[in-house]
Amino acid sequence: MTQKVAVLGTGKIGEALLSGMIRGGWAPADLLVTARRQERADELRTRYGVTPVTNAEAAKTADTLILTVKPQDMGTLLDELAPHVPADRLVISGAAGITTAFIEERLTGGTPVVRVMTNTPALVDEAMSVISGGTHATADHLAHAEEIFGAVGKTLRVPESQQDACTALSGSGPAYFFYLVEAMTDAGILLGLPRDKAHDLIVQSAIGAATMLRDSGEHPVKLRENVTSPAGTTINAIRELENHGVRAALIAALEAARDRSRELASGKKD
Ligand SMILES: NC(=O)C1=CN([C@@H]2O[C@H](COP(=O)(O)OP(=O)(O)OC[C@H]3O[C@@H](n4cnc5c(N)ncnc54)[C@H](OP(=O)(O)O)[C@@H]3O)[C@@H](O)[C@H]2O)C=CC1
Ligand SMILES: O=C(O)[C@@H]1CCC=N1
Structure with missing residues (x-):
């Protein structure tokens, strides 16, 4: 039937x-x-x-x-x-x-x-x-x-008890990556690149990184370490990310998304 x-x-x-x-x-x-x-x-x-x-x-x-x-x-x-x-x-x-x-x-x-x-x-x-x-x-x-x-x-x-956390991670997740691409493209502008070229560089880097995360079988820490050469460029950028609390900001952001999901369950509209 x-x-x-x-x-x-x-x-x-x-x-x-x-x-x-x-x-x-x-x-x-x-x-x-x-x-x-x-x-x-x-x-x-x-x-x-x-x-x-x-x-x-x-x-x-x-x-x-x-x-x-x-x-x-x-x-x-x-x-x-x-x-x-x-x-x-x-x-x-x-x-x-x-x-x-x-x-x-x-x-x-x-x-x-x-x-x-x-x-x-x-x-x-x-x-x-x-x-x-x-x-x-x-x-x-x-x-x-x-x-x-x-x-x-x-x-x-x-288990349903994990749904609000999953909503914060994967339900909203694509938005965080789009936001990151937007911000990194702005950085490209600051560094003097035309917007369309900056966009293409960042998007292809994102696709490459995502494919490696899915297909390489390597832990993300190992993948990042492979890019981070001693006294090189990447570690300078990582230090700035740590100085600006980006890891803590992401943890707080996802916690806020999880909390909002819980609020929606209780009928809170705004
Ligand atoms: N957007 C996302 O990334 C994700 C969204 N969700 C969930 O999906 C749901 C929808 O989100 P999204 O698609 O973004 O929202 P949209 O507003 O695009 O879609 C909801 C649709 O429902 C219609 N609608 C509202 N009430 C009725 C009704 N009584 N009868 C018939 N149609 C009705 C709305 O009509 P109208 O156009 O007139 O407003 C609208 O077209 C949400 O509950 C959200 O939590 C889940 C995962 C990801
Ligand atoms: O922002 C929202 O509420 C919806 C649910 C997950 C993604 N978008």
């Missing part, structure tokens, strides 16, 4: 997942989407050949519901869905902070819920998606979530 999957609240992450599923072989006819604005629904239909429906229709007809609204919109969406979600629907939440318990409380009758934190590299099939099951989620439900998110990159199962 064909399994229908609906993406509810198809914004940036919902669209990244949807496009990856289609690249991964899902038939657009088996994919439903919901959007708050008609213009957005039309855009998704035209771009992917998927069927826009209302949230209630999605709840009634799809086997799996993937909720990709903002955490702040989750309560309203669940109130709308609750009367229409049969107990055997698999509900997957992609929202930061929102716990499986928050969702279970708002849906009746033991609905299986899986919580997933993915990231924007889903757009290039290089996502990191971290998966946890709620009270009623079985091994089959977790395997189904892995199959869906496996279409856009790697998956990892973790």
Whole structure:
């Protein structure tokens, strides 16, 4: 039997997942989407050949519901869905902070819920998606979530108690690397390089470093030491990074992201 999957609240992450599923072989006819604005629904239909429906229709007809609204919109969406979600629907939440318990409380009758934190590299099939099951989620439900998110990159199962930390590391993670590239490109400008050349140098260095981190089997400390020649250039830069507390800033930044994820769970909006 064909399994229908609906993406509810198809914004940036919902669209990244949807496009990856289609690249991964899902038939657009088996994919439903919901959007708050008609213009957005039309855009998704035209771009992917998927069927826009209302949230209630999605709840009634799809086997799996993937909720990709903002955490702040989750309560309203669940109130709308609750009367229409049969107990055997698999509900997957992609929202930061929102716990499986928050969702279970708002849906009746033991609905299986899986919580997933993915990231924007889903757009290039290089996502990191971290998966946890709620009270009623079985091994089959977790395997189904892995199959869906496996279409856009790697998956990892973790206890739900680690989800807020994972959100800080990999959910928000791409932003830190983009920020670093932006800052290093600015440094290139300071050193007199044209912006486009500085950008290309830094991006290719990032791709090379990322590939080595993934493929070389070496520890990052060893990889950095290999670049750091005695009395050379790199150690001068590293000393400045240490003097400016960059390591401590990163630790504090990720702790702040983890704390915000926890706050979102308790419904704090701003
Ligand atoms: N962006 C990221 O890098 C990541 C985001 N996430 C999580 O993914 C979720 C979505 O984030 P993101 O994609 O960035 O946000 P977006 O705002 O791009 O997407 C959310 C979408 O949901 C729509 N929406 C809101 N309420 C409803 C509703 N009741 N019915 C139908 N559609 C609705 C919004 O409509 P409208 O366009 O009208 O506002 C919007 O298009 C968040 O929970 C976030 O925590 C997880 C990992 C990474
Ligand atoms: O910034 C956010 O809240 C979302 C969740 C993880 C990445 N982006």
